[in-house]
Amino acid sequence: MKRKLKILLLAGNTSRAKSYAQILAKNTSQNEVQGLFFGHAEKEYAVPTLDEHTLDFLEKNGLFVPDLSESLDHTFQKREWSFTHIHTADANGEEVLSMIASTQCDIVVFAGYGGQILKEPHFYLGKKYLHMHPGELPIERGSTTIYYSILNKRQCSVTAFYMTEKIDAGEDVLCQTYPLPKRGVNIDAWFDNIIRADCLERTIEIIGNQNDVLQKTNARSEEYYVIHPVLKHVALLSLK
Amino acid sequence: MTGESSLYIYTDSNAPKKKINYSYSKYGGEVFLLDYVNSRNKVIQEVDSAEFVLSEAQYNSSIVFQSWIEEGADITSLDLLIKRFEVTRKVYSAYNNEFRPIDKNTSFVDFECYVFLAYLLITAYKRSPRLQYVNALLKLDDIVLSNWRKLDENEKKSFAYCLREEMEIIEALRASLR
Numbered sequence: 001m002k003r004k005l006k007i008l009l010l011a012g013n014t015s016r017a018k019s020y021a022q023i024l025a026k027n028t029s030q031n032e033v034q035g036l037f038f039g040h041a042e043k044e045y046a047v048p049t050l051d052e053h054t055l056d057f058l059e060k061n062g063l064f065v066p067d068l069s070e071s072l073d074h075t076f077q078k079r080e081w082s083f084t085h086i087h088t089a090d091a092n093g094e095e096v097l098s099m100i101a102s103t104q105c106d107i108v109v110f111a112g113y114g115g116q117i118l119k120e121p122h123f124y125l126g127k128k129y130l131h132m133h134p135g136e137l138p139i140e141r142g143s144t145t146i147y148y149s150i151l152n153k154r155q156c157s158v159t160a161f162y163m164t165e166k167i168d169a170g171e172d173v174l175c176q177t178y179p180l181p182k183r184g185v186n187i188d189a190w191f192d193n194i195i196r197a198d199c200l201e202r203t204i205e206i207i208g209n210q211n212d213v214l215q216k217t218n219a220r221s222e223e224y225y226v227i228h229p230v231l232k233h234v235a236l237l238s239l240k
Numbered sequence: 241m242t243g244e245s246s247l248y249i250y251t252d253s254n255a256p257k258k259k260i261n262y263s264y265s266k267y268g269g270e271v272f273l274l275d276y277v278n279s280r281n282k283v284i285q286e287v288d289s290a291e292f293v294l295s296e297a298q299y300n301s302s303i304v305f306q307s308w309i310e311e312g313a314d315i316t317s318l319d320l321l322i323k324r325f326e327v328t329r330k331v332y333s334a335y336n337n338e339f340r341p342i343d344k345n346t347s348f349v350d351f352e353c354y355v356f357l358a359y360l361l362i363t364a365y366k367r368s369p370r371l372q373y374v375n376a377l378l379k380l381d382d383i384v385l386s387n388w389r390k391l392d393e394n395e396k397k398s399f400a401y402c403l404r405e406e407m408e409i410i411e412a413l414r415a416s417l418r
Contacts, residue, residue, distance in 0.1 A: 114263065151371055151413070188264055223319070224371070225326035228378040229250060229265035230410060231371065233272050238417035 002208050005031045008105040008127075010096070010112070012038060012089065013045045015068050015189060017111035019197035021075040022066040024109075027201060029208065035076050035083030036099055038091060039113065048189035057185045061178070063194050064201075092119045101125050107207065109200065110163065115143075120165045129163040130203065132196035136175055137161060138221035146187055147227045149180075150235040156180060156191075158199035172214040174203045183239035248275040251386040256348055259329045260382055280381075280403045283388050283396075290400035292359055298352060300334035305356040309363050318364060321357075322376045329379065331357055354384045355395050358402040365409060374413070377406055 007024065011017035017037075024033050047069045058065050076083045086095050091112045100108060100122070108129045110118060122129060135145030136157040149156050155177045162170040176199045181191050227235075247268040252260050268275070284290055297306040308318070317339075324339045325331060330348035332341040341348070358380050365373040384391070384399050391399060 148371055151417070153417070222370075222372075223323070225323075225375060226262050227265075228262055228375050230273065230276050230378050231375055231413075232265055233267070233269075233276075234410060234414050234417065236267060237270065237273070238414070 002029075003210055004029075005107065005204065005208055006105040007031055007033045007204070008100065008103050008108045009033060009035045010038070010091070010100065010108050010110050011035060011072060012091075012111065012113040012116070013072065014111065014113060015048060015066075016193045016196060018068050018070065018072060018075070019066045019193040020109060020111050020200055021072050022070070023064055023197040023201045024204070025075050025079045025081075026064060027204070029204075031204065031208070033076075033079070033081045034103060034105065035072060035081060036086065036096065036103070037072055037083055038086040038093075038096055039089030048186070050190060051184075051186065053182070053184045054186045054190050057182050058190065058194060063178075063198055065190075065194065066197065089113060091116050092121065097121055097125065100127060117167065118163060118165075123163070123165050130173070130200075131161060131163045131170075132199050132203075133159045133161065134192055134196060135159065135224075136177075137172060138169075139219045140224065141167070141169075141221060142224040144227040144232070145224055146192060147232050147235040148224045150238060151231065156195065158195050160199050160203035174199060174206055174214065176202055181239060183236070185239075187236075246275040246279060247272045248279045250382045251279070253386055255383045255386045256330045260379070260386075262379070277407060279385070280407055283385060284400045284403055286388075287393075287397050287400045289397060290404050292398045292401045293394050294352065294355060294359075294398045297356060299350050301332060301353045302350075302356040304335075305353070305360045309356070309360050312367065313360065313364055315368070318360075319372070322372055325357075325376055325380070329383065331380070349387075351384055351387055351391055352395060354380055355391075355399045355402065358384065358399065358406075362402060362405045362409070374406075374409055377402075377409075381406055 009021060009024070011021065055065060073083065084099060086099065088095060090096070105127065108127050110129055110131050118129065135141070135149060137159040140148060146156055157175055157177045159175045160173040162173065164170040178195045181187055185191055250260055252258060297303040321339045331353045333347045333350045333353055334342045336342050358377055361373045361377040361380065381403060
């Protein structure tokens, strides 16, 4: 039997958060979504342009393309979902923690600012935090893993997992694969966010169906770090 | 180090004290890779011969790196060292068992340690072609390149050898993806 979920979107003012919000809003299920938006006053947000080549690739692969000029507030208002703004960019701040603690929800979907890591106090609040990691866990842990997937001649993947204080190490819910982008597709601003949002939508469906933990593989864990621009170019220029 | 119009902007005379930023790096196509090669070749041309001539490591770290070059490194230890380097973007002259600097005064500007580590990463990659080794090698070489004038003659020759090897690795990687 399908479960109606209470979801809290813990979001910075980012393209990723907007992609998540819009894919949740597109979904016609009766899940109840609330927003906790942080750092809005501090962060200037430039809307990335979407070139035709990237749009064409995304559409041909059936991926939902969000309107990144639409604010998080507007997306939530359209669905009549409630939201709160906190004017600190610190995802680990007291204000954010106490707001989460007082919110009734089944899962917290995390879409913070680049490089942000949730610290231990979050994991003592009794909430389940869901994160979309671009890469197959545990063999593609860490940062900028889409580029490493290309260099390792692998498909791109996103793994949805419940976060713990240990980075990229909680229980997996879904590992979804995606086709390698064509040469010239904007990966950082569009492809990355869009495949994560797509995986989020699929993951919410799985959790709603009460079937939410994948069997762990015994594959050797590999950790990657921010890719050097030379390797990034080698990856991008290898695309067809 | 690189010309004004170069797209290769990943050297900084304040490194390693200041971290070079690699996040969300801009795409520059083939021209970027040409500028990368040119920036490396410019310093290689300054030495009579690019060969690894460092033989007597002087610092605790470089002594360890030298032994790993000769005997092969334990993957777990090398992974931990790479992790520490990626986080700090520094190579310290002496480490404790967890690859943290032994104290807050430990030097991170002894470039012999960087050159030995660069050579170690090259040998490790040749034994086991893991991308983590090349990624750290490129960042390490950017730091040394940023401090080229501070190297002595033997360090320059040895580092030029590392740069040449690094470029060969990149070329071979590109070829394998064609």
